Amino acid sequence: MERGVIMLEMRHVSHRYEKDILVDQSFQFPATGFIGISGESGCGKTTLLYILAGLLKPDEGEIFFQHQPLTHDFLGTHVTMIRQNNDMIPSLNVEDNIEVGCKIAQLSGIEKLPGIIHQLDIKHCLKKYPHELSVGQRKRVSIARSLLKDSDIILADEPTGALHQEAGHEVMRLLKKASKQALVLIVSHDESLLEMYCDEIVTLEAGQLKGEISEPCHENIKERKKKHYSLWPYAVKEVFFRIRRLCALICFQVILLSSLLFMVEGLNGLRLAMHKSVAHAPLKDIYLVSRKDQEDFSLSGQNIRPHFLGESGSIKELPSAMVAILPQKTMHIVLKSGRMPEKENECLISASIASKVKDQKLTYLLDEKESLKVVGVVQEYFFVHPYVYLPEHFVSAHPEYLTHSIYEVEGKSHLPSSQQYVISNDVLEERENYEELIKIGKMAGGIFVAISLLSSLSLMKIVFQSIALQRRLDNAIMMTLGMKMRQLFLRFFEEGMIIGISIITMSYLLTYFLREYLNTMTAFTKTYHFSFTPLVFYYQADFYLLLALFYILLVGMMDAKGIRYVKKKDIVDILREED
Known part of the structure; x- marks a missing residue:
C-alpha cells in the first residue's frame, strides 16, 4: 500500500x-x-x-x-x-x-x-x-x-x-x-x-x-x-532495576502477609481442632438435667437415665482421672486403638492417660475394689481430659451410685422444655468458653492487621511515589518514543503486579515452610493439640487464590497512580528540566 x-x-x-x-x-x-x-x-x-x-x-x-x-x-x-x-x-x-x-x-x-x-x-x-x-x-x-x-x-x-x-x-x-x-x-x-x-x-x-x-x-x-509486541519484559526489567529501592518494602510486606496468613491458619487450625474434638467427644450428646431447687425428681424416657456418681470413687492407678458412663450411641467415638467395651468390667480410657496404664488393668475404688480391664483408647483432639469410660452394664450392677437429683439425657431433642430445670453440657460449654477467647483473639488480631495494613499501604504509597518522581524523566523519554498514556498506565500497573506477585509468592512460601516446620518437625501439635491449617472456603486453595488476586491488583493499582506525575502536557517541561 x-x-x-x-x-x-x-x-x-x-x-x-x-x-x-x-x-x-x-x-x-x-x-x-x-x-x-x-x-x-x-x-x-x-x-x-x-x-x-x-x-x-x-x-x-x-x-x-x-x-x-x-x-x-x-x-x-x-x-x-x-x-x-x-x-x-x-x-x-x-x-x-x-x-x-x-x-x-x-x-x-x-x-x-x-x-x-x-x-x-x-x-x-x-x-x-x-x-x-x-x-x-x-x-x-x-x-x-x-x-x-x-x-x-x-x-x-x-x-x-x-x-x-x-x-x-x-x-x-x-x-x-x-x-x-x-x-x-x-x-x-x-x-x-x-x-x-x-x-x-x-x-x-x-x-x-x-x-x-x-x-x-x-x-x-x-x-x-x-x-504486536508485549511490553511486559520491560516492566520486569524495571522492577529488577529498582530492586534496591523496593527491598525494604518487599521484606516488610512479606513479613506482614506471612504474619496475617499464619494467624489465619492458626485460628483455622484451632477452629477445626475444636470442631473435630466436639464431634468425636464421647459425651457430646449427654446433657445433665437437674431442678433449680436441687430436689430429687422423676424423669423417664428411652434416652434418659439417672446420673452415675462416678466421683464417689476413684481410679487407684489414675487418681486425677474422671469416671463417666458411655452413651448408648457410640458411632461418633473414634478409638486410637482397641475396641468398644462389651462386658461389665471393661472400659475405655483417654489417649492422654494411656501411657500411664500398665498391663491394661485398673482398680476402681468404690466401697469395694472393682477390677477393670482397658480394652480401648479414645482418640483426643483439642480438648484433652483424663477420662475412664465405663459401659452401661457397670451401672446396672451398681444402682446404688445413681442419683435422682440429676439425669443424663442423650440428645437435645429429648430435653424437657420446662423452665424449672437446669440443663448443662460440659463439652459444649467448654467449646463456648474457648470460642469466646478465640473471638477476643480475632478482634485483637484484626486490630493488629488493620494497623499493619494501613502502615504497609502508607509505606507502599511513599515508596511508589518516590520512585515515580524519580522516573519522571524516564517516562517522559518513553513518551517521546511514542508511548501513549494508556501504555504508560499499563506499564506502571504491570510493574506493580510483578511486585505484588513477588511479595505474595514469597509470603506463601515462608508461611508454608513455617507451617510444615511447626506441624511436623516440632512438638507443637502434641503440646497444643492443634495444627496450622490452610483456610478453605469452598475449594482447595480458593482463599489463597482470592487473596493473591486482590493483593496483586491492589499493588498494581497503587503503582499505577504514579502516572499522575507524568501528564502529557508536562512532558516538555520535564525534558526542559533535564536540558
Whole structure:
C-alpha cells in the first residue's frame, strides 16, 4: 500500500514561552534531507522541535504531516527524537534501548537490528547499560534506534553538544547518511558543522524562520507493517532495576502477609481442632438435667437415665482421672486403638492417660475394689481430659451410685422444655468458653492487621511515589518514543503486579515452610493439640487464590497512580528540566 507525499508543514504557527518563539510561521520541510536549524541560545530552537514532534501544541496554528493534521500515533510511528543529553532508559540495556521504539509503536523491523549494529559498530555494547557508555556511544544508540524504527523524521537537539570534535563529526556523518531515507532536522549552535553537513540551514530569529528550502520531495514509501509486541519484559526489567529501592518494602510486606496468613491458619487450625474434638467427644450428646431447687425428681424416657456418681470413687492407678458412663450411641467415638467395651468390667480410657496404664488393668475404688480391664483408647483432639469410660452394664450392677437429683439425657431433642430445670453440657460449654477467647483473639488480631495494613499501604504509597518522581524523566523519554498514556498506565500497573506477585509468592512460601516446620518437625501439635491449617472456603486453595488476586491488583493499582506525575502536557517541561 502506497502512502502519499511525505512532508512536514507548519501553517500559521505561533507560540510563546516566556517570549515569542514563533510568530505566524508557515513552513514546509521536504520528505528527505538534512536540515539545520540555527539561532541564538534561548531563541526557542528546542521548543520548535517539540512543536514539530507533536509533543507541544502551539498557541495558534497547526502542524501537518502528509497534508493531514498530526494524529495521536504520529510521534510513535513516524518520529525519532535525539536529545542533547540523556535519551536512554536506564533500566534497559543497549539492545533493549534500540528496540524499544519499534516495540512501543508496534512496528515490524526488529530483524534489521544485526545489520544496523554492525553498521554503527556497537555490537560490543549491546548488553551494556546507559551508565556504562560514553556520550558518543549513547548517540550511536539513539541513531540506531531511529534507523531500526525506520523513522520518516529524525529530530536531533544538539546531538554533538557534549562530544569532542571527532565524535561530533562522526555523529553528523551518521545523521547525513540517515537523511537519504528520512527528513533529519538538527538543532545546533555550531554553525560550522551545520554548513559542512546540512543540505539546507534555516535560522530562528525573533519568532521567524529565515531561510529557503528546496522544493519538497514527493516520494512514495511503502507503509510500515505493524507487529504486536508485549511490553511486559520491560516492566520486569524495571522492577529488577529498582530492586534496591523496593527491598525494604518487599521484606516488610512479606513479613506482614506471612504474619496475617499464619494467624489465619492458626485460628483455622484451632477452629477445626475444636470442631473435630466436639464431634468425636464421647459425651457430646449427654446433657445433665437437674431442678433449680436441687430436689430429687422423676424423669423417664428411652434416652434418659439417672446420673452415675462416678466421683464417689476413684481410679487407684489414675487418681486425677474422671469416671463417666458411655452413651448408648457410640458411632461418633473414634478409638486410637482397641475396641468398644462389651462386658461389665471393661472400659475405655483417654489417649492422654494411656501411657500411664500398665498391663491394661485398673482398680476402681468404690466401697469395694472393682477390677477393670482397658480394652480401648479414645482418640483426643483439642480438648484433652483424663477420662475412664465405663459401659452401661457397670451401672446396672451398681444402682446404688445413681442419683435422682440429676439425669443424663442423650440428645437435645429429648430435653424437657420446662423452665424449672437446669440443663448443662460440659463439652459444649467448654467449646463456648474457648470460642469466646478465640473471638477476643480475632478482634485483637484484626486490630493488629488493620494497623499493619494501613502502615504497609502508607509505606507502599511513599515508596511508589518516590520512585515515580524519580522516573519522571524516564517516562517522559518513553513518551517521546511514542508511548501513549494508556501504555504508560499499563506499564506502571504491570510493574506493580510483578511486585505484588513477588511479595505474595514469597509470603506463601515462608508461611508454608513455617507451617510444615511447626506441624511436623516440632512438638507443637502434641503440646497444643492443634495444627496450622490452610483456610478453605469452598475449594482447595480458593482463599489463597482470592487473596493473591486482590493483593496483586491492589499493588498494581497503587503503582499505577504514579502516572499522575507524568501528564502529557508536562512532558516538555520535564525534558526542559533535564536540558
